[in-house]
Amino acid sequence: MTERIDAEIAEILSLTLGRPVAAGENLTRADEPKWDSLKHLEIVFAVEGAYGVAFSPEEIAAVTGAADLKAKVLSADAA
């Protein structure tokens, strides 16, 4: 389950940022110059569409990297 989430989040990041991202790699906004505010929204919206989750405004702003995206998906799954 978590492997699939890792793989799909990596795919979303890779497709959005135009660079390879390994499954499970905790890529962060600070690490990736292409991860600007627009790409950030695209990433969040893609995760929302893929998993049927909804980020609050605060959660959108608080996402710093792949790990936060995965945590949101897992927390929604647990709920």
Added chain:
Amino acid sequence: MTGIPALDRLDWQATLFAPALNRLAVMRLGAPAATGPVLRVVRNHAFETLLPVLAPLMQFAGYAMSPVLGEYDDSLNLPDEPYDAALVWLDFSRYGRLDDDELGPWLAGRLAALRAHAGGPLVVANSPDGGDRATRLNAAIDDWATRTPAAAVLRLDRIAGELGARAFSEDRAAVTGTRYGDPLCLEAARTLVFDVLAPFHAAPIKALAVDLDNTLYSGVLGEDGPDGVGLTEGHAALQREIDRLASQGVLVSIVSKNEPADVQALFAARADFPLRPDRIASWRVGWGEKSDGVRAAAAQFNIAPDAFLLIDDNVGELVQVGSRHPGLRLLHAGGEAADTVRALTRYPGLPRAGQAFAGRAADLAANAERAAMAESAPDEEAYLAALKAELTFALDPVEDRVRLTELSRKTNQFNLALRRLDEVEVDRYLTQSDRCVVHIRLADRLADSGSVAVLFGRRADGVLIVDELCISCRALGRKLEDVMVTEAVRGAMRRLGADGLAFDYRIGPRNQPAVDWLAGFVGQPVTGEAGRLNVSADRVAETPRAAVSIRWTHD
């Protein structure tokens, strides 16, 4: 045309016609950013997140545009940079200081300024908010679009109505730059590309090539028999949609690997089929290649194979026909029939409701009889007398603007100057005092051919310059070109007070019939890539032959 291999198009179809677009699935298509004519987005809130979705949608639809976003601007100032089309993307909730009675007129004034500023399609996204204020505003936008050339409405109110609460993300607006939720933005992008801009930019689909087994019904005719094949609710809906398109003038051919006698028996036996055999303009049933069937139907319809949409459940057949006829559109009917219906309903390139000529199939069916009449008539005069052709000429018919534009943009064989006028340019010919338009309709004793020709003219130094002359291929072959042009020119010269005549021409890859006609009409060769031929006004002084009935409206 689209640059998407036939096999890949089937995956794209599943993603792009899904009930709701999924951003990740769209991203997986890997479409590069579009480059092409500039689509200027005039806006006061965020549009950025729609951009990655526009490119694949446009690529599938067969056209490309480069979206350029303006700064946030509530006052709707005119863009400084040139553009080819514009989208007005406004959050109308930001205009709270304007009364309900002020907002519509203010917007209409700004839109009029935008319309005057540049040609090309001008699209306005209406208000998705609901309530009296939005309803009145949207009515004003609809009214403006009806009156304005090349104007269209992106109906966000309809999308929001279907999405319900998911249409908005008010609480996230400070972060996302818009009150509109992502589902609304995604569907707005799809509607913009497939439904609103496609009629202006996508190559038109003029005919359907439809498979039978497991496409038009469930089952295999050769195995199940006429009474054994199934008509599910989805298949019935598909047949109704094909019937609806046929009623709008889209030609329908059956292209199927079956025994012709079995197919005949099928349609005779199945009175429950919504699609009746009299709707089918061409039957290509047998065991040959389907690409040959499409080619034969195209020849019968006098259109190119790339004007077809092939609907088939067999991927191999789709790929085979697609590879033989580049540009031909494909619709995979391999899943649920309801999915096929959803894709067919909004497939880009199909005509807008109420715009196409419904009598096209009947007119086409009459061609064989016309050919026989021409063969048996002792001379041309006798043929025309037997045909009982009726030509109706209309001078400056503003209400026909969309059709006149279509004639200019879509006529290939008899298109003399290939100007490809857009609606705004056509409107200038219709409304300016030194220009005029003659629109020609044709009927004969066999069928009504509808709108078939247009002349765009202007006066310069007392001379009528025929800037453009287009005759639909439906009207060719009836030896009526001279009569049509002569009478149209006479009317245009009267209207403009001209006493001289000249034709502009441009030689392109497919308009040789027009060029040959001009050479014959003026009695001299047409040379060079483009130019202007002066013609003696005496050439049109005589009344056209009496064998053809001529009538003027709007004179």
